[in-house]
Amino acid sequence: MMLRGVLARKLRRLRRAGRLSQEELAARAGLNRNYVGMIEREEHAATVDVLEQLAAAFAIEPAELLQNGRKAGSSCQVLSG
Numbered sequence: 001m002m003l004r005g006v007l008a009r010k011l012r013r014l015r016r017a018g019r020l021s022q023e024e025l026a027a028r029a030g031l032n033r034n035y036v037g038m039i040e041r042e043e044h045a046a047t048v049d050v051l052e053q054l055a056a057a058f059a060i061e062p063a064e065l066l067q068n069g070r071k072a073g074s075s076c077q078v079l080s081g
Contacts, residue, residue, distance in 0.1 A: 006068045007051075008042045014058050014065075015040075028057035 015025050022040070026033040030053055038044035046054070048062075055062040 003066055004042050004045055007046060007065055008040050010065050010067070011036075011054065012040050014060075018058070025054075025057060029053040 015022070018025075020028075022036045023033040025031075026036045029036070029050075031050065035044065035050075039046050039050075051062040051065055055065055
């Protein structure tokens with residue numbers, strides 16, 4: 001799964017769980033509402049700075065926005081060269 005999709009779904013889920021509109025989330029994160037919508041629709045890739053702003057709006061660590069629910073390391077494999 002592409003990280004852009006993971007971020008889009010996580011962002012939408014967190015926003016809805018917090019009963020926030022895209023406009024409210026954008027205001028909390030210091031972003032434009034249209035930009036938040038573009039991230040949720042996977043039309044735009046968020047920068048590291050934007051990840052930090054979005055995470056701060058939810059009071060979570062930025063890395064949590066890129067986790068799709070699986071346990072860390074659950075699908076890791078060592079590739080031989």
